[in-house]
Amino acid sequence: MVKDSKVDKILISITALLTFFGLIMIYSSTMILAKEKYGDSFFFLKKHLVWLAVGFILFAFIALLRSPIYLDHRLVFVVVFIAIVTLILVFFAGKINNSYRWIKVLGFSVQPSEFSKIAIVLYLAYILGKKLDDVNNIGKLLLYLIPFFIIEILILKEPDVGSFLLIFIILIFMLFAAGLKIRFFFSIALFMGPVLYLIVKMNPEKMKRILAFLNPEEHFATYGFQTIQSIYAIGSGGLFGQGLGNSTQKLYFLPYAYSDFIFSIIGEELGLFGALTVVVLFFVFLLRGLNIAKLSGSKQTYLLVMGLTFLVVLQAMIHFSVALGLFPTKGIPLPFISNGGSSLLSSLIIAGIIVNVSRHRRMVFVND
């Protein structure tokens, strides 16, 4: 019998706190836009609440699973297959904002790349933690990584360079944690250098974004605009912020203030204390996640929980860094907080899996 005392209450609390905080920030950053565009200041919040309801059911369902089916290789293969299929389907669904990122499911727009990230972590945890006896057997490793590359190429094709890089970093992290020898990382770096160069080269818009990142003031009116407005937003928050709802940067100065730049609005409205609290919460999430991973018992669950934790925390870190102008502008939502169904659902699924692992750890230990 599963003892619930093993459930990581801190992790659940952080998840709940961030999600609830997200509701407040989404309302705060969209009320004016929603009122003007849809005549209802709650428009975005209402949509988000629907997603949250779905997300909560998924979270509870996964967290309460009696057996860890996510470790089952058949399920993992199915998930990876679905990921690849949906990532192909986006090309038939039409462009939004110059990229193929969305498909319609039951009338809702869904971003398959958000879910394929989970699929990849599930898959990597399976091959690195269970299937392969020796990760340093490069031939075999590359062979098993073929589904990974297919997904990466499809995401790059959308194009969604942000997710592409994020998934790649997760791979590196998981290979590193799984014990891949250091020299292979140098080879990866040597290989990835030219690849990244080509990506930038083939995509002049990315080039401009990077140039704008290096000198945002000069590109004020174009690509530097978002970065500068984001820094203005955070900077004008000061220590205690302008107060909830009082952001003025959301008045169209900062595009996507409710998703890609929601941290900027947090910084503006709640100041240094609010922003630091969010950063610290994600760091605690990281520590709790890694603790669960460590105690989970098997290498597969260890790599799975670690990979998922990094998936959440790295997204958050990139989101913060973009908002602060430390990274070039990249559309990465803040997990749990940003508006957007796919991001919220995938974040809650991740939390569900981690919580479920934390519930099963004793059982796994017994089996060990």
Added chain:
Amino acid sequence: MKITKSERNRVFILVVFLLIWVLGIGVTLVKTQVFNYGKNIAKVRKQRNRTFSLHPKRGMIYDNQGEVLAISIKAKSAFLSNKNRQESLKILDGIRKKIRFRENRDKNWRALVDIKKRIKEGKSFIWIKRKLSDSEYQKLKSVEVNPDSKSELNFLEEYKRKYPQGALASHVLGGVGIDEQGLGGIEFELDSVIKGKGSKVEVLLDARKRKFSQKFLNRPVPGKDIYLTIDSAVQFFVERELRGAVKQYKAKGGCVIVMDSIDGSILAMAGYPDYKPDRISDTSNWVQKNQAVSFLYHPGSTFKIVLAAAALENNVCYPQQVFNCYNGVFRVKNETIYDDHPSELLTFEEIIIRSSNIGAARIGLRLGRKRYFQGIRGFGFGEKMGIDLPGEEKGILRSLNNWSGVSVAFLAHGYEILVTPLQMIRAFNVIASGGYLVTPRVLKNIEGDRREKIIKKRILSPATVERMTSIMTRVVKTGTGKKAGIEGIEIAGKTGTTKKMRGKAGKERFYVSSFGGYFPANNPKVTMFVVIDEPRGAYYGGDVAAPLFKTIAEKLVIYLNVFPELDKKNEIRI
């Protein structure tokens, strides 16, 4: 499968990596939000906040009957949002065909050149024309602007000062400039009261430069309404008659003041040439000048009333006292004084009635310089009276120790002193009011302040006043002021004709003709002073100023219901 120690170390390395990253984010947050806070908030404010000054609504100006003399109404002002030079020039072409920027052709052209220059300089906000008339606004609204054009023709609402009575009381009202600032007259003198205090509005703009919210930085104080003592009707016919007289005598200018004898309220203050107050900016300074308070001249014979009053008040003369007037030529020290109409012997009264300069000189010499100087000072000459109008002159009265041996003789008939028409009417009114020096006023009161400030001081005894009135009535009945007389009403007055020291000596002579008086003589209601500057042809005060006095007085008698107390024998039987 167990997790090895080396694997745990690797996770530790990843955690340290993330910790450094988190610290980096923390440091950047502190830098952005604490150290660069001022810089960032300034940038945000710069792109989001705009402060506008709103002109307050100027107070209205009313006459003493509640007639509106000045009012501020809303008017549109057109400006160009210059985003693209080519487009702006195109819009300007459209505007040119619809309206004129200025009335005057030269100025219109210069305004156009100026606007073009601003467009080329890349100024983003360019006034096209401010305070448009309704028809101009309609015409400008029909200027076609390409919908894709970034440059736009826009309108702002401002207040525009209107003077519904046209040029009426122009010198009293003055006028305002394009920013509603008082430029002359009461508009200038009481600008701070009429103007009120504008409010500053801070507007929050969103990124599309649309207004999101606004905040008043200070509370606006509306301008106060002003009530003048001027009576539009009196002012109107005074101006009309003055204009007629100036034209009739081809004079350089003229000035008439009508005053309530009791409380010093000025019912009319007219100067010619005059102007339209809403055109004050296009009016020359000379025309803008309010001659009633700023025209300096030698009062001449009208000043003899001061002399006579001082002499009687000091008991140095009596009305029937006889003086030798030396047949028109009188030498004092090394100067000579002439009479135009020579006489041998004249009584004190006759000297005033016939306006003998020699007689006056002799009275002056008898009165003595000290007493005369005090008398003149007592009548308020040589000082400003503090009327609520700009440009008031105090005149020139030399101090006693600067008087020469003959000064008293010349001052006796109104030379060696410069006065303003307003000072003269106050002097005449001393006798009209029964011996009081009453300060003339054009300001009745200000909105919210109902007290009327009447300043009066007794300077002549009733006995002197009675004697003076008796003399001055005879000036009109039998003396030099006959042409001012009206049948059925007793008028007291005094003529004045002054030679002007101007131009090439001898060739052409210039005069100032004046007449001061009040009526009804036995119970004065109205005091009036008339000055005509440089009349041609006739020039005696009795011939030029007195008839104008009469024409106006006739109207006033009816309009102000100034009827004499009827004697029994004059009673009209029905």
